[in-house]
Amino acid sequence: MSQFSLGATKNDAGVVVRACPDGPLLVRGADTVMDEDGSEHAVTRPVVAVCACGKSSRKPWCDSTHKSIR
Amino acid sequence: MQLPLERGPISRHVIATLANGEEQASPLALGTGAVVDDADTQLALWTIYELHYRGFDGIPADREWDLGLLTLRRDIEARFERELRDGTRDRLVVVPSDGDIGRQLMDLVAADDSPSPAAFLQRRASREQLLDYLRERSVQQLKESDAQSFVLPRLDGPAKAALAELQYDEYGGGRPERLHATLYADALDAAGLDRTYGAYIDDVSALSLACANAMTMFGLNRRLRGAAMGHLAAFEASSSVPSRKIAAGMERVGFPDAVAAYFHEHVEADAVHEHLASSDICGAMVADDPSLRDDVLFGAASCLLLDALSGGELLERWTSGLEQAS
Numbered sequence: 407m408s409q410f411s412l413g414a415t416k417n418d419a420g421v422v423v424r425a426c427p428d429g430p431l432l433v434r435g436a437d438t439v440m441d442e443d444g445s446e447h448a449v450t451r452p453v454v455a456v457c458a459c460g461k462s463s464r465k466p467w468c469d470s471t472h473k474s475i476r
Numbered sequence: 477m478q479l480p481l482e483r484g485p486i487s488r489h490v491i492a493t494l495a496n497g498e499e500q501a502s503p504l505a506l507g508t509g510a511v512v513d514d515a516d517t518q519l520a521l522w523t524i525y526e527l528h529y530r531g532f533d534g535i536p537a538d539r540e541w542d543l544g545l546l547t548l549r550r551d552i553e554a555r556f557e558r559e560l561r562d563g564t565r566d567r568l569v570v571v572p573s574d575g576d577i578g579r580q581l582m583d584l585v586a587a588d589d590s591p592s593p594a595a596f597l598q599r600r601a602s603r604e605q606l607l608d609y610l611r612e613r614s615v616q617q618l619k620e621s622d623a624q625s626f627v628l629p630r631l632d633g634p635a636k637a638a639l640a641e642l643q644y645d646e647y648g649g650g651r652p653e654r655l656h657a658t659l660y661a662d663a664l665d666a667a668g669l670d671r672t673y674g675a676y677i678d679d680v681s682a683l684s685l686a687c688a689n690a691m692t693m694f695g696l697n698r699r700l701r702g703a704a705m706g707h708l709a710a711f712e713a714s715s716s717v718p719s720r721k722i723a724a725g726m727e728r729v730g731f732p733d734a735v736a737a738y739f740h741e742h743v744e745a746d747a748v749h750e751h752l753a754s755s756d757i758c759g760a761m762v763a764d765d766p767s768l769r770d771d772v773l774f775g776a777a778s779c780l781l782l783d784a785l786s787g788g789e790l791l792e793r794w795t796s797g798l799e800q801a802s
């Protein structure tokens with residue numbers, strides 16, 4: 407099982423992360439994403455957008471709130 | 477689905493030739509007026525296109541390739557495309573002509589300041605107006621993402637892989653009950669509307685048909701594959717925030733959870749899809765073939781234009797109703 411946790415410097419093999427300018431992190435290949443409280447969230451899409459701005463109301467997922475705080 | 481009801485001479489011609497089982501549709505000249513907001517022409521085009529999707533009850537499947545209907549379709553498409561090109565020129569002149577295509581697409585979307593129905597749906601719309609919105613959008617959402625699937629075999633490499641990735645999510649990630657079109661049907665159902673494919677075809681406006689038809693026109697014409705993917709990028713990039721508002725509106729009037737669930741899903745999904753479409757798909761297409769850049773931008777601007785026209789029409793309908801009521 408591969409996992410991506412926010413703030414991790416190294417990801418398990420097979421997990422690819424890309425930062426979108428002023429937006430979320432696009433994560434491919436993870437089975438779960440861990441939020442800031444340490445709870446795991448199952449990944450149900452081929453790619454997920456993980457909030458990087460800290461303002462999403464659906465963390466760990468991006469809900470596009472970053473667009474209104476640019 | 478059943479054939480729709482005619483809305484004028486062009487749709488009458490199309491529907492009659494199908495209903496009467498003619499060998500081939502006879503030629504028909506279009507009038508001179510604009511087609512983008514003409515219900516008759518848009519319904520004719522929608523009906524011809526539908527032969528490529530699910531067809532109509534009792535109509536032989538080979539009418540899909542009726543040369544008379546294909547000729548009429550090309551005539552309508554030529555007109556429709558020209559009107560979209562004319563109508564998007566102003567939006568496109570302000571986009572710098574080079575640079576990162578993903579950035580250009582985002583700038584184009586950000587520059588759109590047309591009033592959106594989402595805020596109205598969130599705060600003010602009545603139950604009946606929310607139902608109206610669900611009905612109007614049903615002609616495109618019950619075949620959600622299908623037009624873009626026509627583009628897959630026309631792409632290769634990273635762009636194809638990214639579109640497949642996006643479509644897999646639209647198609648439920650391997651879970652039929654999570655197909656976005658099925659989530660929309662569930663939302664219709666939960667709101668007390670008819671979930672049947674095509675159920676509201678006779679009720680929706682010309683511009684709702686035009687929004688659906690533009691996607692099909694771009695999807696079915698290989699020449700316009702750049703526009704198809706630019707349209708997708710703008711569509712995805714202008715969905716997540718409005719979906720959050722519409723979900724709140726659906727909850728405000730107390731519809732069952734399945735209604736808002738469709739929109740909640742799009743808050744999250746389209747926050748991903750916008751990046752896939754603009755960078756991974758359009759970025760890869762333009763890197764591979766720079767001549768596609770203009771059409772990618774044209775497709776995106778067309779999506780924004782049609783959304784603005786259709787959104788404006790709905791807002792006008794709802795707010796003039798409010799004034800009458802007060």
Ligand code: FES
Pocket residue numbers: 428429430431456457458459460461462467468469470471472473
């Ligand atoms: S990055 Fe999108 S909401 Fe935080």
Ligand SMILES: [Fe+2]
Pocket residue numbers: 620646656742745
């Ligand atoms: Fe979707």
Ligand SMILES: [Fe+2]
Pocket residue numbers: 646712745746749
């Ligand atoms: Fe999407």
